[in-house]
Amino acid sequence: MTSRRVQEDEQALISLAKGGDADAFGELVWRYRDTVYTLAVRLVGPDLAADVAQEALIRAWRAMPRFRGEAALGTWLHRITVNTAWTMRKRAARFETQQLDESVFDGAIDHATGPEKAGEMIEVRAGLRAAIEQLSPGQRAVLVLRDVYGWSHAEVARELGITHTTAKVRLHRARKRVRVLLEEGL
Numbered sequence: 001m002t003s004r005r006v007q008e009d010e011q012a013l014i015s016l017a018k019g020g021d022a023d024a025f026g027e028l029v030w031r032y033r034d035t036v037y038t039l040a041v042r043l044v045g046p047d048l049a050a051d052v053a054q055e056a057l058i059r060a061w062r063a064m065p066r067f068r069g070e071a072a073l074g075t076w077l078h079r080i081t082v083n084t085a086w087t088m089r090k091r092a093a094r095f096e097t098q099q100l101d102e103s104v105f106d107g108a109i110d111h112a113t114g115p116e117k118a119g120e121m122i123e124v125r126a127g128l129r130a131a132i133e134q135l136s137p138g139q140r141a142v143l144v145l146r147d148v149y150g151w152s153h154a155e156v157a158r159e160l161g162i163t164h165t166t167a168k169v170r171l172h173r174a175r176k177r178v179r180v181l182l183e184e185g186l
Contacts, residue, residue: 014073017064025064029057032074036081042144043085056084082145082159089137131181138162139174146171 010031016024033053040052060080067076132140141160145151146167151159157167 010073014067014069017061018067020065025061028073032077033057035074036077039078039081039149040085042148043082043141044089048088052081052085052088055088056081059084079159086141086160127182127185128178131178134181135174135177139170139177142167142170143174143178147175 010028013024013028017028036056037049037053040049040056044052056077060077063080067073071079132143135143138160142156145156145159146153153164153167153171156162156171157164160167162170
């Protein structure tokens with residue numbers, strides 16, 4: 001299927017879902033479920049990611065009739081997921097430390113360079129993962145949204161309900177803390 005045809009198909013599904021067609025919405029959920037879940041894992045950790053993803057998709061279903069299409073559906077779901085994660089985090093104080101999903105650190109390790117280099121890369125990723133898990137939830141969220149997802153400071157600030165300056169400060173402190181932790185060897 002060509003990209004244009006996929007977009008047209010998605011637009012048709014969105015129109016049907018806006019009209020209350022649960023099957024059409026189910027197809028959209030099928031297409032975006034991994035994206036929503038992965039973001040949830042990165043924001044709240046694996047323990048609550050399924051709950052956040054499920055709640056985000058329920059909220060999306062309820063809000064579907066009001067979806068204006070000003071942004072892509074994936075972007076809209078992304079924002080709903082971030083908002084849901086923060087709402088659930090505010091409700092539960094048990095989010096002190098979270099584990100990050102392996103996919104944050106996924107990437108091709110070039111085994112052709114030799115097993116030593118591949119082993120070093122795995123070790124570096126493990127150290128980075130452990131360091132990020134030690135960040136406060138606020139610092140971790142800013143770091144993941146900015147450095148993993150590539151959001152601008154303004155987008156991070158808007159989504160997390162903080163000022164632009166606060167987003168920059170949290171990112172700076174998070175990066176500095178990760179650097180110290182890596183240098184200390186955790």
